[in-house]
Amino acid sequence: MWERSLVLSAPGKVILHGEHAVVHGKVRSLLPPVEGLRSGSPAPDAASALRTRSDFDESKSPSVEQLHTLKEFAGIAAGASAPESLATLAFLYMCLAISAKYGDVPNVDILVWSELPTGAGLGSSAAYAVCLAAALLTACRAISCPLKEGESTARWTEEELTLINSWAFQGERVIHGNPSGVDNAVGTWGMYVGKEVSLVTSRVPMLRILLTNTKVPRSTKVLVAGVKEKILKFPAIMNPVLDSIDAISQECQSVLEAMPANPSPEYYPVLEELFDINQHHLNVIGVGHPSLDMLCRVTASHGLHSKLTGAGGGGCGITLLRPGLEAEGYDATKRDLCACGFECWETNIGAPGVTLHSSSSLNAEVLHALSES
Incomplete structure (x- = not known):
């Protein structure tokens, strides 16, 4: 039984230089300006959403049939584009897919709290997907829980971050259809330059x-x-x-x-x-x-x-x-x-990518949101 809280944050992004040029093979530099914390709703019994649980993998795009079935299960109308509906759909898909591959995700309550406005091009959906992927993977023990006693923050290994990024990209595919993968890379690692991902905190000033x-x-x-x-x-x-x-x-x-x-x-x-x-x-x-x-x-x-x-x-x-x-x-x-x-x-x-926090590091606004949930 899972009996601990996971507090995660992931940054949004701004493009510092290289807009549009990157589409035509040029370098792009992106830096994350904002960090936001988690929110959501109780996880349903995801196993009942689909009859088949065998066709899920972090390298495979969500199929039309899978998403249609999950929309019916969640009561989401076909063609719905409201952020709340897409966020719910991404959560259902990721929870089911991660459970299918790594073992059932325990019963959890998910609360999302964010300073990122939606629909403003700041990577809010990617920050959500990255936090969700990290939380679900940690809860089902597909990756470690790196926070040690007495620490306020911790980050995963490079291999674990790669896995988090892969699943976050699938969540972005649920929401956007055919995303570039840049936003979830920024949310995971903290900086994206050209076609290479690297940590931002070691060499870029705040x-x-x-x-x-x-x-x-x-x-x-x-x-x-x-x-x-x-x-x-x-x-x-x-x-x-x-x-x-x-x-x-x-x-x-x-x-x-x-x-x-x-x-x-x-x-x-x-x-x-x-x-x-x-x-x-x-x-x-x-x-x-x-x-x-x-x-x-x-x-x-x-x-x-x-x-x-x-x-x-x-x-x-x-x-x-x-x-x-x-x-x-x-x-x-x-x-x-x-x-x-x-x-x-x-x-x-210049903020870092997805980070695990101790509960004591939460600010008063987030603690209030948690207490109201």
Whole structure:
């Protein structure tokens, strides 16, 4: 019988440099800004959801038949796209699949608590899937429980993280159909550069950023298609722009690797200039938006530098907050952005990936949520 609590967190993500260029074979650097904790509902008897339990594996995509059966079991309408429905479906699939391969997951209560807004391109579903995979795998003893007595946090071995990432990717497939795998990799390891995954905490400093949601909806699929169309129409013009974005990503990576854990101010002018150059390039390839232009103008009026993050066309932008920024200037910037109808959070980039926490490390807000569940 499982008689302990598992408290897990996984970060969301922002794309620092390389939006859209990565689709065409260029380097992308992603850094996770936010960490969120868990939430959910009691696990059902997953074994009753499907008659056959033999066709589950972390390397196999969920089948249409499996998902249809689970939707019927959970009372989820065909074609339902609400985050709550997709989260429930991902939980049912992962619980059933992991039980089928490693032995029954014990009866558990799952509570999800998150600071990540959904649908904003910040990897909220991937953070959820990573925490869920780690919790279920630990509960059925497919991986270790690495937290030792007296420790506040712990992380799994590289081999165990690889397994967590594989199952989290299946959860992302349930939610998104055909995801890239980048978001769950960031949630698992903490940083994704190009096509290689590596831990972020060993070589990238913690940097303060202001994350702004313009609340302008956009379609990543449409924006990607638009960029592709421009490249096909003007290859001699667009390909050099993508090469330049690639060079920006590599230059930024070099600067970050050279920065100490507590960087001094001289590094920031380079990072700020890279933000400006990349933002202009992203407008050139057609993924800018008036709301993002407004964001950049507002922050520039306060001496700060911003760029879009993700697909563009609205969505979110990031602003670098250099050391020594006075509270008055920060508050004025945030106030002016909110006056535009935007929503802002201050956070850090450079957080670790999925982490196991001691119950004593929970903050008051999460403890209250747990007590109400």
